[in-house]
Amino acid sequence: MRAMVTGGAGFIGSALVRRLVADGANVLNFDKLTYAGNLSTIAACAGRDNYAFIQGDVAESAEMARAFDDFRPDVVFHLAAESHVDRSIDGPGAFIRANILGTYTLLEVALAYWQQGREPTFRVILISTDEVYGSLPETGAFSEETAYAPNSPYSASKAAADHLGRAWCQTFGLPVINTNCSNNYGPFQHPEKLIPTIIRSALAGKPIPIYGAGSNIRDWIYVDDHVQGLLDVARAGRLGERYNLGGRAEITNLELANRLCAAIDILRPKADGTSYADQIAFVADRPGHDQRYAVDSTKAETELTWRRRETLETGLERTVQWYLEHQEWLAPDTGQSRLGLRRTGQ
Numbered sequence: 001m002r003a004m005v006t007g008g009a010g011f012i013g014s015a016l017v018r019r020l021v022a023d024g025a026n027v028l029n030f031d032k033l034t035y036a037g038n039l040s041t042i043a044a045c046a047g048r049d050n051y052a053f054i055q056g057d058v059a060e061s062a063e064m065a066r067a068f069d070d071f072r073p074d075v076v077f078h079l080a081a082e083s084h085v086d087r088s089i090d091g092p093g094a095f096i097r098a099n100i101l102g103t104y105t106l107l108e109v110a111l112a113y114w115q116q117g118r119e120p121t122f123r124v125i126l127i128s129t130d131e132v133y134g135s136l137p138e139t140g141a142f143s144e145e146t147a148y149a150p151n152s153p154y155s156a157s158k159a160a161a162d163h164l165g166r167a168w169c170q171t172f173g174l175p176v177i178n179t180n181c182s183n184n185y186g187p188f189q190h191p192e193k194l195i196p197t198i199i200r201s202a203l204a205g206k207p208i209p210i211y212g213a214g215s216n217i218r219d220w221i222y223v224d225d226h227v228q229g230l231l232d233v234a235r236a237g238r239l240g241e242r243y244n245l246g247g248r249a250e251i252t253n254l255e256l257a258n259r260l261c262a263a264i265d266i267l268r269p270k271a272d273g274t275s276y277a278d279q280i281a282f283v284a285d286r287p288g289h290d291q292r293y294a295v296d297s298t299k300a301e302t303e304l305t306w307r308r309r310e311t312l313e314t315g316l317e318r319t320v321q322w323y324l325e326h327q328e329w330l331a332p333d334t335g336q337s338r339l340g341l342r343r344t345g346q
Contacts, residue, residue: 001025004073006058006106007080009033011189012127014041015223016077016230021045028071029053031080041188058102064109075234076124078106081158084192085131088154089287099157100164107168107176114174123175125234126165130182130219130246131155135290142180143296144242151288169240177237179230182246182295185315186223187322191330194253198260199323200330202276203268208261212285214254217292221247222310222318232304243304246295249312254280263320
C-alpha cells in the first residue's frame with residue numbers, strides 16, 4: 001500500500017501513520033503543522049525507509065498536486081482539519097478554509113490524478129465526525145442514514161466536507177468513501193481536549209472544568225480501534241458509501257471525569273488520601289452544546305467485520321497510564337483551552 005495521510009501529525013492521523021508504517025506500508029505524511037500538529041507524535045517513524053514527511057497545506061493546490069505526482073498514492077486518508085468546537089465558535093474562518101476549502105482542493109487534485117489512470121485501485125477515504133448529525137434525544141443512535149443537522153461551525157464545516165466528497169463521487173466518479181467516528185481518546189491527544197484536560201488539571205491540583213451540569217453524553221472510541229476501522233474501510237469498503245465507526249461506549253461528561261479521577265486515585269494517589277474527583281468544578285456551558293451522541297456501527301461491523309478491542313474501562317486505564325508516564329505531553333497548555341465565548345457575548 002502507498003498511503004498518503006493528510007494531517008498525519010495530529011492525534012488520529014499520527015496513530016494511523018504509526019500503524020501503517022509498522023505494517024510495512026509506504027507512507028507519505030502531509031501536514032501543515034498547525035498548533036494541533038506535533039512531529040513528536042510520529043518520531044518513531046522518522047528515518048524509516050517506508051516513511052516520508054511533507055509540511056504542506058491541503059488548501060494549496062500546487063502543494064497537493066506535487067505531493068500526488070511525486071508519491072503516487074493508491075489510497076489517501078484525509079484527516080487534515082481544524083477540529084476543536086470551542087475554537088470554531090471563537091474563529092470560524094480557519095475551519096471554513098481548512099475543512100471546506102482544504103477538502104475541495106484535495107478532491108480536485110485527487111480527481112485530476114485519478115483521471116490520468118495511473119492507479120486503477122485508487123481511493124480517497126474522507127474521515128469525519130458524528131457531530132455532523134447534530135444532537136440525539138435520550139434514545140436512538142446515529143446511522144449512516146441519519147440526516148445531517150450540524151450545530152457548531154466545526155460540525156457544519158465537516159458536514160460540508162462530507163457532502164463535497166459524496167458529490168465528487170456521484171458527479172465525477174471519484175472513488176471516495178466517507179467515515180464518521182465518535183469521540184476519540186488515547187495517547188498523544190492534544191492537551192486542550194477533554195480527557196487530557198481532566199488528567200492535567202487533576203495532577204496539577206487545579207479545578208477540573210466540566211461544562212454545565214456535566215450531563216452531556218458522548219460515545220467514546222479508543223484511537224487504535226478507530227485506526228483499525230479506517231484500514232478495514234480502505235481494504236473492503238464499498239466506493240461511494242459511508243461507514244460509522246463508534247465505540248458503543250456512551251457516558252456523561254461528569255461520569256467520565258469521575259472515572260478518570262478514580263483511575264488516577266489508584267495509579268497516583270494523593271498524599272492526603274482524598275480523591276481527585278473533589279477538584280471537579282462546573283463552568284458555564286458551551287454555546288449550542290449538543291446533548292447526546294451515540295453511533296450505530298452495525299454496517300462496518302457487518303460488512304467489514306470490524307471489531308473494537310478496547311472497552312471504555314480498558315481504554316481509559318491505558319490512556320491514564322500513558323499520560324502518567326508522559327506528563328510532558330500535558331505541559332503545553334496555552335491557558336486558552338476554553339474558548340468559544342467571544343461571539344456569544346458571554
